[in-house]
Amino acid sequence: MSPADLAGVADPADPATAPAAGTPALVIVGAGPRATGVIERVAANAPELYPSSRLDIHLVDPYPPGPGRIWRAEQSPLLWMNSHAQDVTMFTDDTVETAGPVLPGPALHEWAGTDGQAFADRRTQGAYLRWVYEKAVAALPPGITVHHHARRALRLTGPPDGRQEVWLEGAEHPLPADLVILAQGHLDADLDHEQQRLSRYARRHGLVHLPPDFTADTDLSALRAGEPVLVRGFGLAFIDLMVLLTEGRGGRHEGDTYVPSGREPVLYVGSRRGVPYHAKLGYTWDDGERPPLPRYLGPDQIDELLARPDGYDFARDVWPLIEKELGFAHYHRLFTAHAERTAMAWPDFDEKYAVCPPGSPELAALVSAAVPDPADRLDLRAVDHPLDGVRHPSYDGLQDGIRAYITADLDRRHDPRTARTWLSSSDCSPCTGSWCGSATSVLGGTATSATSPRGLPGRGCGNCSRCRGPGWCGSSAPG
Secondary structure, eight states, rough: OHHHHHHBBBTTTTTSSOOOOOOOOOOOOOSSSHHHHHHHHHHHHHHHHOSSOOOOEEOSSSOOOTTTTTTTSSOOOOOOOOOOOGGGOOSSOOTOOOSOOOOOOOOOOHHHHOOSSSOBHHHHHHHHOOOOOOHHHHHOOOEEEEEEEEEEEEEEEEOOTTEEEEEEEEEEOOOSSSSSEOOOOOOOOOOOOOHHHHHHHHHHHTTOOSSSSSSOOOOOOTTOOTOOOEEEEOHHHHHHHHHTTTTTGGGGEEETEOOOOSOOOOEEEEEESSSOOOOOOSSSSOOOOOOOOOSSHHHHHHHHHHHHTTTIIIIIHHHHHHHHHHHHHHHHHHHOOGGGGGGHHHHHHHHHHHHSTTTHHHHHHHHHOOOSSSSGGHHHHHHTTTTTTOOOOHHHHHHHHHHHHHHHHHHHHTTTGGOOOSSSSSSTTTSSSSOOOOOOOHHSSSOOOOSSBSOOOTOOGGGGGOOOTOOOOOSSSSO
16 A cells, blocks of 8 residues: 555545544644654654554645645646755754654755755645655554545534544544644634725725735736736735736746736735845855854743743843844854954954843944944844835835845845845945835835836845846836
């Protein structure tokens, strides 16, 4: 029997696939990577912990076990992962602290035979997860059986000290469970009041409103060619949306130029920050030490916060420690990898940094003296709100400003000479005036068009690790 047969669909209402009487049962709701990891660990520990025991493992998920919903094969190959292939693995090695055995295996790039710095598409990740799942199932001893129930779990009942019952959609009887693991990952959400209001408004006026959703599951056919579309959000989901509505509709790239198919709508995107998040780094960290973390926010500090009789306040007690920890990592990297960009020896800076309160004038003075270039300094407020206080009097100026901002971001993050850490306060370094946008009154953020001459810059936004080089993003002209 193949691993796929072992994981065949089981119906709790069918006596042939119902849990065996008296056999311990583990029910895992969600059959994606987390569930796959649980099965891999059960298989790894089975020789020692379950040498002759019986166990029924029930996976509840309408999507295929291994990839689950997010990484399933039935989605566009244009949708990429947000991590380098070399950073993705389902196996343990000597860096993992675990009570069970370490069983190494290939990372995604090794399994797929691709460049470790590449960003694999989600279908490739799904195939990898399916392979890991089947490998884990095949490694289980004969007494441990996996059943996949291609249904949704509706509710969980049962006494606190007794067997639980997992009720499945379309099944008359529940699955009894000695242990239930909820591994659903990201959950769908009901529409909040604002989304309901927008949906009602769209219906009254004959418009289309697509609420927040997993992009691969969204029906985009209602967005017709040439029509204006307001997009709220400049993050990961926007990148998926833009790709599906440009390349996914037949657009192509010729060198640095995007050639539209004519089937694209016109996207006007806005967000609270007004710009995309930083591009991924286009180089590897081959020099400089990794910062010895944790330093200012570790187990000791967490224990102290938890032990306070009156509790703690995040803004007052926790955030300063986070800021101090991030700053330490940032400057450790800068000083060890690019000492030429600093004006002080690292031991001296480290000693003085340790006694400066977060956000204090003393800390600002220390950083100013030790780091001459403001672009190398860490300013978390500027990272979070890069356009605070910046304005531009015209729409064209807004578009030019966005292009300048994104181009500078891409250039810096693809130039190893400026490598330091993943955070920077240089978000507004391209500003040559107040450019950030007169569209906030309409969109609540920066507006831009993804398929018009006044669209996103020809260099692309670089968000979601998706930048493929100049010209991919959907802009038909550089200005």
